[in-house]
Amino acid sequence: MYVIHRRTPLSSAITALEVEAPLIARKRKPGNFVIVRPTATGERIPLTIVESDSERGTITLIVQAIGKTTQLIHTMKEGDEFEDVVGPLGEPTPIENYGKVVCVGGGVGTAVVYPMAKALKAAGNKVISIIGAQNSDTVILEKEMSAVSDELFVTTDDGSRGIKGFVTQALGEIMERGDDIHSVYATGPLPMMRAVANQTRGSGIRTVVSLNPIMMDGTGMCGACRVTVGGKLKFACVDGPEFDAHEINFEELIARNKNYMNQEREAMETLKQEHQCQAG
Amino acid sequence: MSRNHVSKPKVEKIIPLKPRERMQIPRHAPIEQDPGCRINNFSEVSDGFNVELASEEALRCLECNDPVCTKGCPVNVDIRSFIGLIYQKDYQGAINKIRESNYLPAICGRVCPQESLCESVCLVGKKNEPLAIGKLERFVADYEINTGGFTPPKVDESKGQSVAVVGSGPGGLTVSAELAQRGYAVTIFEALHEAGGVLKFGIPEFRLPKHIVDAEIDRVKALGVKIETNVIIGRTLTIDELFEEMGFEAVYLGTGAGSPRFLNIPGENLGDVYSASELLTRVNLMKAYKFPEYDTPLKLGKRIAVIGGGDVAMDAVRTSKRFNPEKAILLYRRSRDEMPARAEEVHHAEEEGVEFHFLTNPVEIHGNEDGSIRAIECQKMELGEPDEQGRRRPVPIEGSNFMMDVDTVVMAIGQKPNPIIQQTTPGLETSGWGTVIVDGNGSTSREGVFAGGDISRGGATVIQAVADGKQASRSIDTYLTEKRMEEAPVQN
Numbered sequence A: 001m002y003v004i005h006r007r008t009p010l011s012s013a014i015t016a017l018e019v020e021a022p023l024i025a026r027k028r029k030p031g032n033f034v035i036v037r038p039t040a041t042g043e044r045i046p047l048t049i050v051e052s053d054s055e056r057g058t059i060t061l062i063v064q065a066i067g068k069t070t071q072l073i074h075t076m077k078e079g080d081e082f083e084d085v086v087g088p089l090g091e092p093t094p095i096e097n098y099g100k101v102v103c104v105g106g107g108v109g110t111a112v113v114y115p116m117a118k119a120l121k122a123a124g125n126k127v128i129s130i131i132g133a134q135n136s137d138t139v140i141l142e143k144e145m146s147a148v149s150d151e152l153f154v155t156t157d158d159g160s161r162g163i164k165g166f167v168t169q170a171l172g173e174i175m176e177r178g179d180d181i182h183s184v185y186a187t188g189p190l191p192m193m194r195a196v197a198n199q200t201r202g203s204g205i206r207t208v209v210s211l212n213p214i215m216m217d218g219t220g221m222c223g224a225c226r227v228t229v230g231g232k233l234k235f236a237c238v239d240g241p242e243f244d245a246h247e248i249n250f251e252e253l254i255a256r257n258k259n260y261m262n263q264e265r266e267a268m269e270t271l272k273q274e275h276q277c278q279a280g
Numbered sequence B: 001m002s003r004n005h006v007s008k009p010k011v012e013k014i015i016p017l018k019p020r021e022r023m024q025i026p027r028h029a030p031i032e033q034d035p036g037c038r039i040n041n042f043s044e045v046s047d048g049f050n051v052e053l054a055s056e057e058a059l060r061c062l063e064c065n066d067p068v069c070t071k072g073c074p075v076n077v078d079i080r081s082f083i084g085l086i087y088q089k090d091y092q093g094a095i096n097k098i099r100e101s102n103y104l105p106a107i108c109g110r111v112c113p114q115e116s117l118c119e120s121v122c123l124v125g126k127k128n129e130p131l132a133i134g135k136l137e138r139f140v141a142d143y144e145i146n147t148g149g150f151t152p153p154k155v156d157e158s159k160g161q162s163v164a165v166v167g168s169g170p171g172g173l174t175v176s177a178e179l180a181q182r183g184y185a186v187t188i189f190e191a192l193h194e195a196g197g198v199l200k201f202g203i204p205e206f207r208l209p210k211h212i213v214d215a216e217i218d219r220v221k222a223l224g225v226k227i228e229t230n231v232i233i234g235r236t237l238t239i240d241e242l243f244e245e246m247g248f249e250a251v252y253l254g255t256g257a258g259s260p261r262f263l264n265i266p267g268e269n270l271g272d273v274y275s276a277s278e279l280l281t282r283v284n285l286m287k288a289y290k291f292p293e294y295d296t297p298l299k300l301g302k303r304i305a306v307i308g309g310g311d312v313a314m315d316a317v318r319t320s321k322r323f324n325p326e327k328a329i330l331l332y333r334r335s336r337d338e339m340p341a342r343a344e345e346v347h348h349a350e351e352e353g354v355e356f357h358f359l360t361n362p363v364e365i366h367g368n369e370d371g372s373i374r375a376i377e378c379q380k381m382e383l384g385e386p387d388e389q390g391r392r393r394p395v396p397i398e399g400s401n402f403m404m405d406v407d408t409v410v411m412a413i414g415q416k417p418n419p420i421i422q423q424t425t426p427g428l429e430t431s432g433w434g435t436v437i438v439d440g441n442g443s444t445s446r447e448g449v450f451a452g453g454d455i456s457r458g459g460a461t462v463i464q465a466v467a468d469g470k471q472a473s474r475s476i477d478t479y480l481t482e483k484r485m486e487e488a489p490v491q492n
């Protein structure tokens, strides 16, 4: 069913997969995600729909191998099938012509912000983008982001590409220029999104982040993805995943996302052992 | 719900015992795993009756002229007749008899709250313990599964009309089975990757094995019903598209009430606080009890507190108990008598060493610096005046707060319908609680859209969802028959 038509490595741990899912491709809007299960014994995990092609009936996912499930997906080949793909999930990004907007992607978060940037550009916004990565190897979607941005900044932690430093450094420069920024869209690791939120809080610039809590069903049925936004309980899979960054309780979410750390390590160990067995 | 009139011709009695003799036979207990043993596995607690036990239990039936038991059953299973067939050792005949009224007997025999339905009115129960109707129903259903004796009931000639059923819980399965038998083409759309609804992701393996649920689903499929998993109505497809683009002429909403409620107390979003839905879905649907063979993890500590007093709470605490904690505790704010859970499950939980704390209400969950749970703070309650449903209302006792040393908390305080369909279907009326409003026939405010089960009741029982499904299938049949007539070319 959910066949991988094309697999494109973007870095040593990040790949783009074009997956057959005609019903989802037809409906998908920027900001939507899917839940996938690679195998019949696999875990359900959320992945953003980076692009969709309703004619080919495919969606494009970009996945970074960080744990057992993403590692498994990373090693899937063209012609392989996902056991399950369900979506499109989440509330789409509201898109209007706001004027000038900044889109910030950190690490694989660039894959999440890219469809937003593309839609914002198409709606007539002036789009300034920042993509950050650890080093030049992990910078992804630079060409694509550049094509939908009026201005693009690249930052790397080690300075091997673009500006040396975090995305907040580039954001600081843009804010200092005195540009009339209407909104900031930021997606990436939680500490990065928190840093961006703190940076724009004083200026009151509307800041939207796409959260990545642990999810399971993606339909509002388990509460695993719950976050506190403006003091209220929200389920990121149905109420989000995008929220007003200034209202989010990041500390709580960061702690919740660490919940399964030990089990995930165990799962990774068994995956490694399986690979060794196959190799030997 | 329409009350089928139960006729009372004098039917001959086939069991040769005198009523007094029958009344003297004590109720038979099912074969069960030893509690000390079963808390170390996820296998079914009860093996139910074997042939001997079933035959002897059947002897207890008084073969009443007015079998009130049938009226106590929401779908009016002809209990007297199926028990007679068990006495005659015609087990396949017995299950066929049940299936005339209930297409999911292996499930209902296991999970119906019989003590408040069919068995609550059984005449034997006036003096002795009532007949074990549920266990007998389960026995013949299992007999059929084990012997492979199932042949699908007759399906009417195709009516040329198709119906979309949203959700594959007991309600959706029932509507589908009923309409397929009447000649409609039925497709079920299910959001998850497996069919079965709560039967699959909620009720644990040790109470309702998943191969049993699959066997019943296979019987629905045997009628020609198609099941499309991984389709979320409201997201992947909308109700309007089902009608306008896909050509369905009626839609049944059986999407249940799966969205967990929380108490809104401080500390509730600490990492080790789960909803019962999350805990049970991880274990049942995702098979976390087989981790790392299955990839989905579950992290439970050594002292687990489950909040609530219904079936969901009982399932959550007994599931927790099977992960070998020092303590699995149940905290309930009323007293034992007000607990809505099935009596059998409360009894099983007690046998398994679950610690019950009644009249205890959590007010705060205290965390450590690393985000783990240190303790749960509770307040003592006392029972006050009865509420609208006649249950005595719990009232907090001032100054009675105390700490309980726990490291995991599970919230099982109720669920509500998730809002996806309601938000994406124009013209569908809902109540303040988010449930879809239906009339007595299962019709919603949208033409051609019917609903029942938990989505309209907000958390009821399997058999109630089955009963709603049967009612709605009759309404859908009437609706589509009229539609057929209107659209048919006028003949002279």
Ligand SMILES: Cc1cc2nc3c(=O)[nH]c(=O)nc-3n(C[C@H](O)[C@H](O)[C@H](O)COP(=O)(O)OP(=O)(O)OC[C@H]3O[C@@H](n4cnc5c(N)ncnc54)[C@H](O)[C@@H]3O)c2cc1C
Pocket (backbone or CB within 6 Å): A033, A043, A045, A046, A047, A048, A049, A061, A062, A063, A064, A065, A066, A067, A068, A069, A070, A071, A108, A111, A112, A211, A212, A213, A214, A215, A241, A257, A258, A259, A260, A261, A264, A265
């Ligand atoms: C709405 C949404 C959209 C997403 N889109 C993408 C995407 O387009 N591409 C992509 O590569 N990833 C995306 N993610 C994150 C992705 O789902 C997680 O990386 C994945 O679930 C990890 O699974 P795993 O078994 O490989 O790793 P695990 O073994 O589960 O986790 C490895 C480590 O990552 C942490 N972690 C666990 N879950 C998450 C999470 N949800 N987010 C971040 N860290 C986590 C764990 O604490 C652990 O330390 C998205 C998440 C959400 C909620």
Ligand SMILES: Cc1cc2nc3c(=O)[nH]c(=O)nc-3n(C[C@H](O)[C@H](O)[C@H](O)COP(=O)(O)OP(=O)(O)OC[C@H]3O[C@@H](n4cnc5c(N)ncnc54)[C@H](O)[C@@H]3O)c2cc1C
Pocket (backbone or CB within 6 Å): B111, B112, B113, B166, B167, B168, B169, B170, B171, B172, B189, B190, B191, B192, B195, B196, B197, B198, B199, B202, B203, B231, B232, B233, B234, B254, B255, B256, B257, B258, B280, B311, B312, B315, B342, B420, B421, B452, B453, B454, B455, B459, B460, B461, B462, B463, B465
């Ligand atoms: C843990 C637990 C234990 C229980 N124990 C008992 C018991 O012992 N006895 C008893 O009688 N009752 C019990 N109940 C209650 C009983 O299970 C429910 O009343 C019953 O399952 C309701 O059936 P339903 O058909 O309305 O929906 P459900 O069984 O809830 O099924 C609804 C289905 O619809 C799917 N769905 C939801 N939204 C969509 C959508 N937008 N598109 C497509 N599909 C969708 C869901 O994934 C689900 O599969 C229990 C409930 C729980 C949670």
Ligand code: SF4
Pocket (backbone or CB within 6 Å): B072, B073, B074, B075, B076, B077, B079, B102, B108, B109, B112, B114, B117, B118, B119, B133, B134, B137, B463
């Ligand atoms: S379906 Fe449930 S209520 Fe009806 S007879 Fe069977 S066990 Fe009793």
Ligand code: SF4
Pocket (backbone or CB within 6 Å): B060, B061, B062, B063, B064, B067, B068, B069, B070, B079, B080, B121, B122, B123, B124, B131, B133
């Ligand atoms: S009420 Fe009890 S005794 Fe009478 S027919 Fe029903 S099951 Fe038998």
Ligand code: FES
Pocket (backbone or CB within 6 Å): A214, A215, A216, A217, A218, A219, A220, A221, A222, A223, A224, A225, A226, A235, A236, A237, A238
């Ligand atoms: S993922 Fe389960 S409620 Fe959001």
